[in-house]
Amino acid sequence: MKSLFRKHFSGIVLAGAIFATLLAPTTLPAQQVKPWEQIPTPKLHDFKPHQPQRIELKNGIVLFLQEDHELPFIYGSVSIPGGAREEDAAKTGLVSLYGQAWRTSGTAKLSGDALDDLLEAKAAHIETGGDIDSTALSWDSLKGDADQVFALAMDLLFHPNFTAEKLQLAQQQVATEIMRRNDNEGGIASRESAKLVYGANSPYTRQPEFTTIGVVSVDDLKVWHERTIGGKLIVSISGDFDPAAMEAKLRAAFEGLPPAKAAPPRHDTFAGPKPGVFFIDKEDVNQSNVQIVGLGTDRRNPDVPALAVMNEILGGSFASRLFQKVRTELGLAYAVGGSYGYAYDHPATFHAVVMTKSVSTVDATKAALAEIAGLTTRPFTDEELARAKDNILNSFLFKYDTREKVLAERVRLEFYGYPADYLETYKAALEKVTLADLNRVAAKYIHPDKLAILVVGNGPEIKPGLDELKLGPVQPIDITIPMPKQPEGPGQKQ
Numbered sequence: 001m002k003s004l005f006r007k008h009f010s011g012i013v014l015a016g017a018i019f020a021t022l023l024a025p026t027t028l029p030a031q032q033v034k035p036w037e038q039i040p041t042p043k044l045h046d047f048k049p050h051q052p053q054r055i056e057l058k059n060g061i062v063l064f065l066q067e068d069h070e071l072p073f074i075y076g077s078v079s080i081p082g083g084a085r086e087e088d089a090a091k092t093g094l095v096s097l098y099g100q101a102w103r104t105s106g107t108a109k110l111s112g113d114a115l116d117d118l119l120e121a122k123a124a125h126i127e128t129g130g131d132i133d134s135t136a137l138s139w140d141s142l143k144g145d146a147d148q149v150f151a152l153a154m155d156l157l158f159h160p161n162f163t164a165e166k167l168q169l170a171q172q173q174v175a176t177e178i179m180r181r182n183d184n185e186g187g188i189a190s191r192e193s194a195k196l197v198y199g200a201n202s203p204y205t206r207q208p209e210f211t212t213i214g215v216v217s218v219d220d221l222k223v224w225h226e227r228t229i230g231g232k233l234i235v236s237i238s239g240d241f242d243p244a245a246m247e248a249k250l251r252a253a254f255e256g257l258p259p260a261k262a263a264p265p266r267h268d269t270f271a272g273p274k275p276g277v278f279f280i281d282k283e284d285v286n287q288s289n290v291q292i293v294g295l296g297t298d299r300r301n302p303d304v305p306a307l308a309v310m311n312e313i314l315g316g317s318f319a320s321r322l323f324q325k326v327r328t329e330l331g332l333a334y335a336v337g338g339s340y341g342y343a344y345d346h347p348a349t350f351h352a353v354v355m356t357k358s359v360s361t362v363d364a365t366k367a368a369l370a371e372i373a374g375l376t377t378r379p380f381t382d383e384e385l386a387r388a389k390d391n392i393l394n395s396f397l398f399k400y401d402t403r404e405k406v407l408a409e410r411v412r413l414e415f416y417g418y419p420a421d422y423l424e425t426y427k428a429a430l431e432k433v434t435l436a437d438l439n440r441v442a443a444k445y446i447h448p449d450k451l452a453i454l455v456v457g458n459g460p461e462i463k464p465g466l467d468e469l470k471l472g473p474v475q476p477i478d479i480t481i482p483m484p485k486q487p488e489g490p491g492q493k494q
Contacts, residue, residue, distance in 0.1 A: 047396075047397060047400075047423070047424060047427050048424075049400050049406040049423060049424075050066075050403050050406060051406065051410065051420070052064040052065055052066035052236070052238075052403075052406070052407050052410055053065040053066075053243060054410075054414075054420070055247060055250075057251070057254060057255050058255070059254075059255065059257055059258065059259045059260055060232050060259055060260035061232065061233045061234075061235065061254050061255075061257065061260055062232070062233075062234050062235070062414055063235050063236075063237075063247070063250050063254070064234070064235070064236040064237070064407060064410060064411060064414075065236075065237050065238075065241075065243050065246055065247065066236070066237070066238040066239075066403050066404070066406070066407040067238075067239075067240075067241065067243060067403075068238055068239055068240065068403045068404070069240045070240075071239075071240065072142055072143040072144070072240050073140060073141070073142060073143065073239050073240060074140065074141060074142075074143055074146040074237065074238075074239035074240060074241055075138070075139070075140045075237070075238045075239050075404070076138065076139050076140070076150065076153065076235070076236065076237045076238075077136055077137065077138040077139075077235070077236050077411075078136060078137045078138075078157060078233055078234070078235050079134055079136050079233065079234040079235075079236075079411060079415055080134055080135045080136060080137075080228050080229065080231060080233055081133070081134055081228065081231040081232060081263045081415070082133075082134065082135065082224075082227065082228040082231060082263070083095055083130055083131045083132045083133040083134045083135060084096070084130060084131070084132050084133075084203070084206075085132050085133055085203035085204060085266075086203075087224075089201070089203075089206060089212075090212060090215065091212055091213075091215055091216050091220065092206045092207065092208050092209065092212040092213075093174055093208030093209075093212050093213040093216065094213075094216050094220055094221075094224060095130035095131075095135065095224070096130055096170075096174055096208065097167060097170045097171060097174060097213060097216050097221070098130055098135065098221050098224050098225070099128050099129040099130035099135060100128075100129075100166075100169075100170035100173065100174075101162055101163070101166045101167045101169075101170045101221055102128040102135075102137075102156070102160055102162070102221070102225070103126065103127060103128040103156070104166040104169065104170070105160060105161050105162045105163045105166040105167075106156070106160075106161055107155045107156055107159045107160060107161050108159055108161045109155060109159070110152070110155070111161075112166060115152065115156075118152070119149070119152075122141060122142070122145045122148075122149070123141075123142065124139070124140060124141035124142070124145055124149045125138075125139060125140050125141075126138070126139040126149065126152060126153050126156060127139070128156070132204065133345070134415065135228060137153060137156065137157050139152075139153040143239070143240045143241070146241070150249065154253050157229070158229075160225060162218050162221040162222055162225075163218070164218050167216070167217075167218055167221065171213050171214065171216070174208055174213050175210060175213065177208075178207075178208060178209065178210060178213075178481060179481065181207070181481070182282075182479055182481065185282050185285050185287075185289045185456045185457070186289055188280060188282070188289075188456050188479060189280075189289040189291050189353075189454060189456045190291070191205075191207070192278075192280060192454060192456075192477055192479065193291035193293045193349075193351070193452075193454045194293075194349065196273040196274070196278060196293055196452045196454060197270075197272060197273050197293050197294065197295055197349045197452070198270060198349075199271070202268075203268065204268075204346070209481075209482055210482065210483065210484040211482070211484060214484065230257075230258065230260065230261050231260055231261055231262075231263060232260040232261075232262070232263070233254065233257075233260065234411055234414055234415055235250060235254060236407055236408075236410075236411050237250070238403060238404050238407050266345075266346075268346060270295055270346070270347045271295075272294060272295035272450060273293060273294060273295070273450070273451070273452035274452060275449060275450055275451060275452055275471070275472075276452060276453070276471060276472050276473075276475055277452075277453045277455070277466050277469055277471050277472065277473075277474045277475065278452060278453065278454045278455070278474070278475050278476075278477050279454075279455050279456075279457075279459070279466060279474050279475070279476050279477065280454070280455070280456045280457075280476070280477050280479055281457075281458070281459040281476070282456055282457060282458060283458050283459065283460070284458075285358075285456075285457060285458050286357070286358055286458060286461065287334070287355060287356060287357055287358060287457065287458075288354075288355075288356050288357070288358055288361040288364075288455050288456065288457030288458075288462060289353070289354075289355060289455070289456045289457065290353065290354040290355075290356065290361065290364065290365050290368070290453065290454070290455050291351065291352070291353055291453070291454040291455075291456075292338070292350075292351075292352040292353075292354075292365070292368060292369065292372065292451055292452075292453050293349050293350060293351055293352075293451065293452050293453075293454065294349065294350035294447070294450050294451045294452070295347055295349065295350065295450075296340050296341035296342055296343075296347050296348040296349050296350050296351075297340070297341075297342045297347050297348070297445070298342055298343055298344065298345060298346055298347055298348070299342045299343065299344050299416075299418070301342060303441050303444070303445070304342050304426075305426065305429035305430045305432075305433055305437075306433045306437040306438060306440070306441040307340050307342065307441050307445065308392060308430060309385065309388045309389060309392065309430065309433045309437075309438060310340065310375065310380075310388075310438050310441055310442060311338075311339035311340055312387075312388035312391055312392055313380060313384045313385075313388050313438070314338050314339065314340075314352075314371070314372070314375060315336065315337035315338035315339060315352060316337070316339065316388070316391065316392075317391055319387055320337070321371045321374065321375075322336045322337060322338055322352065322368060322371050323336055323337070325367060325370075325371050326354065326364060326367045326368055326371065330363070330364075330367055332354075332356055332360045332363055332364035332367055333354050333355055333356045333360075333364050333368075334355040334356065335353070335354075335355040336352075336353065336354050336355070336364075336368065337352070337353055338350075338351060338352030338353065338368070338372065339351060339352075340445055340446070344412070344415075344416040344418070345416050345417075350445075350451070352368055352372060354368050358457055358458050358461035358462050358463075359461065359462070359463055361455060361457060361462045361466070362462070362464050362465075362466065362468045362469060365453060365455070365469060366469065369448060369451075369453075372446065372448055372451070373446075373448045375442040375446045376442050376443055376446050379435075379439065380435050380438045380439060380442075381435075382435065385433070385434075385435055385438065389430065389431065389433065392430055393427065393430060393431070396427060396430070400423065406423075409423065453469070453471065454477075
C-alpha cells in the first residue's frame with residue numbers, strides 16, 4: 001500500500017512540476033527562429049504541356065488525339081458550335097431540352113432506355129448536353145469495349161430519334177427547375193446580377209419560362225440538330241489507343257461529311273450595368289448575398305495577364321486585399337472575393353461577392369467597395385506582386401498537370417479560335433507583369449462609379465438599411481415566376 005502511495009504521490013509531483021514549467025514565464029529571443037522560412041523554394045519546371053496531335057480534315061472538321069496509356073480507358077467527345085445564345089427568345093430553354101431529349105430518346109436502332117441498359121452492363125457512358133455557345137456528345141468506356149461504344153455514340157450523333165415522350169419528360173424536369181429557381185439566394189444573386197450587367201433580355205441571361213419551354217416541339221429539336229451538326233465539329237479522343245488506328249476510325253466516321261459551315265459572326269452589345277443599389281427581398285434567410293458587378297473584358301485583350309495578377313491581389317486568395325480587410329481584419333464576411341473577368345469570346349463581368357450577416361450588410365458592402373476603389377489609390381507592392389505571381393503560376397501548372405486537362409483546354413482554344421501556343425505565351429506574359437502594369441490596368445479598368453450593387457437578403461433584418469450606402473434610391477427587383485395560364489373551361493370568357 002505504501003509503495004502504491006509513493007508511486008501515486010510521485011506522479012502528482014511530476015505532473016505539478018510539468019504544469020508549473022508550462023506556466024512559468026519564458027525568455028523568448030527578440031525574433032523567433034522560423035525554420036520553415038529557410039526551406040529553399042525550387043524553381044518551377046518549364047511549362048511544356050504534352051500537346052495532342054491535331055488533324056484537320058478537308059471538310060474543316062478537326063480531330064485531336066491525346067494518347068495516355070496509364071489506364072485501359074478511352075474518352076471521346078464531339079463539340080458542336082451553337083448554343084443557347086442562338087436559340088429563339090420565344091423558345092428559350094430549347095437547347096436545354098435538346099441536350100436532355102437527344103440522349104434519352106436514343107436512335108432508330110436503339111431506344112434511350114435500351115442504350116442505358118447496354119452501357120450500364122459495360123460500365124460505359126454516353127452523354128449529351130447544351131451550353132450557352134455549344135452542344136456536345138461525349139462517351140467513355142474500357143479499352144476492350146471502345147469500338148462498340150464508339151459505334152453507339154456515332155449512331156446517336158448522326159441518327160438521333162427525338163421522341164415526344166422524352167421531350168415531355170425533359171419539359172417536366174426543366175419546369176421543376178423553373179419552380180425552384182428562387183429557392184437559393186446564391187443562385188438568385190448570380191442570375192440577377194448577370195442581368196444587371198448584360199440586360200434582362202440578353203442572349204447571355206435569358207431564362208426559360210413555362211411558356212417558352214411549352215412551345216418547343218420534337219420538330220424544333222430535329223431542326224436544331226440539323227442546323228448545328230453541319231458546323232465545324234471538334235472531335236477529341238484521349239486514353240489508351242493506337243493513334244494510327246484511331247485516326248483511321250475517325251476519318252471513316254467524319255471525313256465524308258459535307259464541308260463545315262462557318263458560324264455567323266455575332267454582333268452582341270454590352271453596355272454594362274446602370275450604377276446603383278438593387279435589392280431582392282428573401283425573408284427566409286438570415287444573411288445577405290452582396291454582388292458588386294460591372295462589365296469585364298475578353299481574353300483577346302492584351303491586358304489580361306496584368307488583370308489576372310491584379311485579380312489575385314484583389315480577391316483571389318486568403319492573402320488578397322478583400323479577404324484580409326473585410327473578413328480577417330473587420331470580421332464582416334463569411335466569404336469574400338472578386339475579379340475583373342475575361343471570357344473567351346465576349347466580355348465577362350467584373351464581379352465581387354460578399355457573404356455577410358444581415359446586420360453587417362451595409363458595413364461589409366462599404367468595406368468591399370473601399371478595397372475595390374483602393375486599387376486605383378493604394379499602390380501595389382513588390383510583395384503583393386511576387387505572391388500573386390507565385391500563386392497564379394503554381395496553380396497554372398497544376399491546372400494543366402494531366403494530358404486530359406491539356407486536351408480539354410486545347411479543344412477550348414480551337415473552339416474559340418485561339419493559337420495553339422496560347423497557354424505557353426500566356427504563362428510567359430504573366431511572368432513579365434510589373435508594378436507599372438498593375439497600376440496601369442487598375443486605372444484603366446477599375447471604375448467604382450460604374451458598378452451596380454445587388455443585395456439578396458432579409459429586408460427587415462438589414463439594419464441599418466441599404467439607403468445608408470448613399471448611392472441613390474434602392475431599386476427593388478421582382479423575381480416572381482410567371483405561372484402558365486390555365487386553360488379556360490366551358491362557359492368561361494375567351
